[in-house]
Amino acid sequence: MITHRLKDIQSSTERAITPFHIFQMDKEGLKPYKNPHSKDHFCFIFVQQGTMHMQVEDRRYVVGEGNICLIFPEQLSSKEKISKDFHGYMVLFDEVLFCSDILKNELKIYNYNLSEKLNHLELPETERDDIKMLLGQVEKLYHDLTSVKKEQARFYIKILLLKLVEYAHKKWDESLPVNDKSKIYARFLELLERNYKTERSVSWYAEKLNISPKKLNEITKKLAGLTSIETIHTRIMNEIKQLLLLSNYSHKEIAFELGFNSPAALNKFVKAKLDETPTDLQQQLAQMYTT
Numbered sequence: 001m002i003t004h005r006l007k008d009i010q011s012s013t014e015r016a017i018t019p020f021h022i023f024q025m026d027k028e029g030l031k032p033y034k035n036p037h038s039k040d041h042f043c044f045i046f047v048q049q050g051t052m053h054m055q056v057e058d059r060r061y062v063v064g065e066g067n068i069c070l071i072f073p074e075q076l077s078s079k080e081k082i083s084k085d086f087h088g089y090m091v092l093f094d095e096v097l098f099c100s101d102i103l104k105n106e107l108k109i110y111n112y113n114l115s116e117k118l119n120h121l122e123l124p125e126t127e128r129d130d131i132k133m134l135l136g137q138v139e140k141l142y143h144d145l146t147s148v149k150k151e152q153a154r155f156y157i158k159i160l161l162l163k164l165v166e167y168a169h170k171k172w173d174e175s176l177p178v179n180d181k182s183k184i185y186a187r188f189l190e191l192l193e194r195n196y197k198t199e200r201s202v203s204w205y206a207e208k209l210n211i212s213p214k215k216l217n218e219i220t221k222k223l224a225g226l227t228s229i230e231t232i233h234t235r236i237m238n239e240i241k242q243l244l245l246l247s248n249y250s251h252k253e254i255a256f257e258l259g260f261n262s263p264a265a266l267n268k269f270v271k272a273k274l275d276e277t278p279t280d281l282q283q284q285l286a287q288m289y290t291t
Contacts, residue, residue: 002035002036002037002038003037003038003039003040003246004032004033004037004038004039004040004041005039005040005041006019006021006039006040006041006092006093006094009021009092018142018145018150018153019093019094019096019097019154020091020092020093020094020097020142020153020154020157021091021092021093022089022090022092022135022138022139022142023089023090024087024088024089024090024139025087025088025089025090026086026087027050027083027084029090030052030079030082030086033078033079034079034080035078036076036077036078037076037077037078038074038075038076038077038246039071039073039074039075039092040073040074041073041092041093041094041095042070042072042073042092042093042094042095042098043069043070043071043090043091043092044068044069044070044071044090044091044093044160045063045068045069045070045071045088045089046067046068046088046089046131046132046135047063047064047065047066047067047068047069047086047088048065048066048087048088048089048132049065049085049086049087049088050064050065050082050083050084050085050086050087051063051064051065051081051082051083051086052081052082052083052086053079053080053081054069054077054078054079054080054120055077055080056069056071056075056076056077056119056120057075057076057077057238057241059116059119061119061120063120064122066122066123066125066128067121067122068120068121068131068164069119069120069121070118070119070121070161070164071119072115072119073095074246075115075119076242076245076246089135089139091157093157097154097157097158097161098161099158099161099162099165113224114165114168117168117169117171118164118165118168121164121167121168121171127163127167130163131163134156134157134159134160134163137152137153137156138153138157138160141156181219181222181223182223184209184216184219185219185220185223185224187209188205188209188219188220188231189231191205191208191209192205192231192232192235193235196232196235196236196239197239197257197258197259198259200232200236200259202216202217202228202229202232205228205232206228213228216228217229233269233273236269237270237273237274240254240258240266240269240270240278240281241281243257243258244278244281244282244285245282245285245286251263251266251267251279254266254278266278
C-alpha cells in the first residue's frame with residue numbers, strides 16, 4: 001500500500017522553509033492519488049469545477065463544485081471517476097498547521113468525530129467565497145515566500161481550517177448545545193484515543209470522568225447513537241482494519257500491539273464483531289481498495 005510523504009513531494013529548498021505545499025490541480029494532477037493510499041500529512045482539496053468519487057476508510061462521497069475534502073494523516077483514501085473538467089486547489093500540510101493543541105484544549109468540544117466530519121463538506125456560496133479568498137492569498141504568498149510571508153500564509157491556512165471546523169460543527173451538531181454532556185463526551189473520546197490499547201472497560205473511563213458508567217453510557221448514546229462499550233470497540237476495530245491493510249504486521253503482532261493477550265483473543269474479538277476472522281477481514285479490505 002502506498003504512503004505519500006510530504007517531504008517527498010516538496011523540494012529540498014521548500015522543505016527547509018515551509019511545512020505546507022499548495023497547488024492548483026486537474027484530473028492529471030490527481031493521478032498519484034487515484035489508487036488506495038495513506039499519507040503522513042493532511043490533504044485539503046477544494047473543488048472549483050467538475051466532480052469525482054472519493055472513498056475514505058469505508059465511506060464513499062460524490063465530491064462536486066464548491067465541496068471541501070480534508071483527509072487526515074493515516075486515513076486510507078482513493079479518488080475515482082474524476083471528470084475531465086475537474087479543477088481545484090490542493091493544500092498539503094503537517095500536524096503543526098492543523099491547530100491540534102487548540103482543538104485538544106480550548107476548542108475540544110469541536111474535536112470529537114472531527115476527521116469524519118471534515119472528510120467531505122458541501123459549502124454554501126458565502127462560505128465558498130471566503131475559502132477562495134483565503135486560498136488565493138496563500139497561493140500568492142507561496143510563490144514569493146520570505147520568512148514573514150511564510151508566517152502570513154500559515155495564519156491564512158489556520159483561519160481556513162478553523163472556519164471549516166466551525167462550519168462542520170454547526171452543520172452536524174446544531175442539535176447539540178455546548179453543555180456539560182457534550183464536554184464530557186469530548187473528554188471521553190480524548191481519553192479513549194490515548195488509552196484504547198490498554199483500557200477497554202467503561203468503568204475505567206467513567207471513573208476518570210468522575211461520572212457513573214450508566215451516565216457515560218447515556219451521554220454517548222444520546223450524542224453518537226452508540227453505547228460506551230460500542231464506542232470503545234469501534235475505535236479498536238478501526239485500528240485493527242488499519243493494521244491489517246496498511247502494515248506488514250502478522251496477526252500475532254497486531255494482537256500484542258493492540259493489547260490482546262493472544263492472536264486467539266484478537267480472532268475472537270473480530271469474530272464477535274463482524275462474524276469473520278482477521279484473515280477474512282484482511283482479504284475483504286484488500287479487495288475493497290483494489291477494485
